[in-house]
Amino acid sequence: MTVLVLGISGLDRSLSVKQQLVPGLDWREQRLAQGLDSAAALVSEDGVLAASAQERHDGVKGTGAFPVDAIEACLRMAGVTLDEVDVVAHGFRYQPSVAWDLDPITRRWFDEVYCEQVQLDVLRTHYPDQDWARKLVRVPHHLAHAASAYYLSGFQDATVLVADGMGEAESTSVLAGRGSRIRSTRTYPISSSLGILYTVVTQFLGFLPGMDEYKVMGLAPYGDPKRYESALEHLVRLGDCGRLLLPVLSFDRTAVERETHRGVIRRLEELFGPARHPDAPVEQRHMDIAATLQHVLERSLLHVLDSAVAQAEQAGERSRNLCMAGGVALNCTANGLISRSGLFDDLFVQPAAGDDGTALGAALWQLHQTTAAPAPRMAMPYWGEEFDDAAVSAAVAGLGDGYRARRLAEEELVGEVAGLIAEGSVVAWFQGRMEFGPRALGNRSILADATAPDMRAHLNTVVKQREEFRPFAPAVVAEEAGEFFEIEPGREHVFQHMLFITQVREKYRDLLPAATHFDGSARVQVVDRLTAPRFWRLISEVGTHRGVPIVLNTSFNLKGQPIVRTPREAVDTFARSTIDALAIGDWLVTRTVPDAGTDAVAGTGAEGSRA
Incomplete structure (x- = not known):
């Protein structure tokens, strides 16, 4: 049963x-x-x-x-x-x-x-x-x-690192997985929370805590952590046997301060100067603070893992596999550093x-x-809703004037979308079941040409309406991933869910300006033919046009909006955006009026879904 x-x-x-x-x-x-x-x-x-x-x-x-x-x-x-x-x-x-x-x-x-x-x-x-x-x-x-x-890693044994703001009474946990069992081996108290530290500095830098930590991560490569080297010991102290002490968090001394972190904010102002107002420009000082914070996080996580490995070796329970979860595990830069550290042979970060x-x-x-349920390594988290053609057709029919909608066979659809991307168009891509987790992994995506020099600025300022410094992820077919990025053969699976930073190979950085971050890095998504066949075919077809089987991939949403879920949301979001085309199911929608997209569309359509 x-x-x-x-x-x-x-x-x-x-x-x-x-x-x-x-x-x-x-x-x-x-x-x-x-x-x-x-x-x-x-x-x-x-x-x-x-x-x-x-x-x-x-x-x-x-x-x-x-x-x-x-x-x-x-x-x-x-x-x-x-x-x-x-x-x-x-x-x-x-x-x-x-x-x-x-x-x-x-x-x-x-x-x-x-x-x-x-x-x-x-x-x-x-x-x-x-x-x-x-x-x-x-x-x-x-x-x-x-x-x-x-349980989704496919490992029979692993060290498991959980790091976030807080659980019930802990902020970081190290666990050991063996067979179908997981047991805790060490916990760190909330007073040592790396997640809270990162969140409060996110707030200090004028961003939204609990939401915009990835902006701080993207800002960090522009900064110099040496500028605030003297502040490091006030942020974190690394003790023997993996101990962590975060002195700055002790400045929340009252109940209200614990709710608002105003005590920590005051201490950060003593260390770094005035907090940034959300509407103020981002200055070099803010970049240097972001770089300092990122350095503290990476150093601390490696310290915890070094100790965990030593403890496991002493107990004769050393695993060469690492699993990671918790909000801190969404820090792709730290994940990349851990991957390169040599502490583990294989890594898995659950995408949500x-x-x-x-x-x-x-x-x-x-x-x-x-139950002893089998636990193969998960593929893509396409676990959300999929909508039938009736729902898609009804949504497309509601667009009205100013658009051309055509239903195409898959080969035609992929070919035309690839051609649009190669010509510099931005295309919204709505296919199959919705992804679970914060990353758009090829089913609810906005796609563009990674070789266009001005594409990143165009996507940030015109399409997504967000900060100019924010990078975009390149999605590359698995067969060519190691050619363009520093990914060792056999480790392509680590980069499947867009959760690790690696370097763009130097000879391709000028060829991939929209995909290469300030420091030569990229948050890569490796796309496999078996797990994402239509997306893989599209990227491959872009490669026949541009010579590079890579596209920029960002989430299908606009500023302040969750990733779109339904065909109606997809069509409405496309209509009020400056996105050039929408590929939704088997339909390709393009604009026939140059200024279409200034207002949300009218009209309704029944939606149907299938598992």
């Missing part, structure tokens, strides 16, 4: 309670809360059946709202009802403790957001007919993160490494407690 486990993430009341606890917070301080990025995932012995983030349904980026829409989508894709689900696993397990009596604010967090009774109440509000006292299983947060990576991935991990953890 098949076991069905539904995993969920997020803490539904987190933001509303935060606003009550500390009135008058600015819009960035409100983001400093546990339990965002809510999602749902459905798994069985057959593997991952479906997974979806709530933000793709309600349009609120990073939402922590109860993922009712994502749950319904997962059930719909799998063709089951909630009655048929055996267990619902939640990626948090807060327990009563004297620590919750530290102050009234902390106590209210437990009573109104974290405790088991609140989780049961939320579930009963949305699904009152279920026996939640029996059906709900709560999984410790870092264990859910670890399970999301280890943030808190949305704990929905997946909680479900996988519970599944492996009851």
Whole structure:
């Protein structure tokens, strides 16, 4: 009999309670809360059946709202009802403790957001007919993160590193995976949180904490970490046997400061000067601070892993494999450094490494407690909704005047889109099942020519309307990845999910100006013919036009918008953008009016979906 486990993430009341606890917070301080990025995932012995983030349904980026829409989508894709689900696993397990009596604010967090009774109440509000006292299983947060990576890695043994802002009481965890079991070997307290440090400096630099850390990572190569070398010991101190001390975090001394990190911000101003206002220009000083922070993160992660390897060797349990999860594991630059360190032979980062991935991990953890499910290495996280031709056709029909829409055979579609990209056009690419996780991996993407010198600036300023310094990922066919990028033969699979930085080979940097970052690096996506066949064919066809089987790949969304989910969203987003063409299913839509795209389209169309 098949076991069905539904995993969920997020803490539904987190933001509303935060606003009550500390009135008058600015819009960035409100983001400093546990339990965002809510999602749902459905798994069985057959593997991952479906997974979806709530933000793709309600349009609120990073939402922590109860993922009712994502749950319904997962059930719909799998063709089951909630009655048929055996267990619902939640990626948090807060327990009563004297620590919750530290102050009234902390106590209210437990009573109104974290405790088991609140989780049961939320579930009963949305699904009152279920026996939640029996059906709900709560999984410790870092264990859910670890399970999301280890059980999808294909490894029979691995060191597992989880690093984020915080779990229930820890910020970094080292675990050991062997067979179907995972056990914790070391944890680091919240006072040593590398994730919190990175988030607070993100806020200090004028960006949105819990959302814009990748901007700081992209800014870091423009800076010089030596400028603030004297500040390093105030940020982190590395002790014997892998110990971490983050002195700067100790400056949050009151309950309100712990909610806002205003104490840490004041200390950062003493070390680096005034915090940047969100609307102020980015100066060299800000780049140097970003570089310092990135250096601290990389140095600290290697310190933790060095100690973990030494401890495992002493116990005779050394693994040559590494799995990573948690928000810090989305730092592609640090991942690339770890990959090159020689500490491990093979690495795997679960592509939804943030808190949305704990929905997946909680479900996988519970599944492996009851069944010896096989665990092959995952391919692409195409676990979201796929829409039938009726839904696509209806959405396209709603465009109205100013557009030309044609339904093409696959060979024609791929050929025409490749030709448009080669000629300098920007094309939105909406195909198959939606990706799970923050990266667009070839099914909900915006694509462009990686060889065009001005393409990165055009995409940033005109299409995506974002900061000029932000890099774009090159997607390359697996057969040619090692030719253009510093990827060793046999390690192409490491770069499948756009989570590792490597260097563009020097002889190709001038040929790939739009794909090569300031420091010669690139966040590469290696595309395999078997796992993404239509995307692979498109990139290959671009190669016949440009001599380079590479395209720029960025997510199909505009500023402030989650990645598009439905055909209607795809068509509407295309219509109000400056994107030149839309390839949606078997349809190719181009503009016939030069200024089309200034207003959102009118019209409606029924949507249909299939798993």
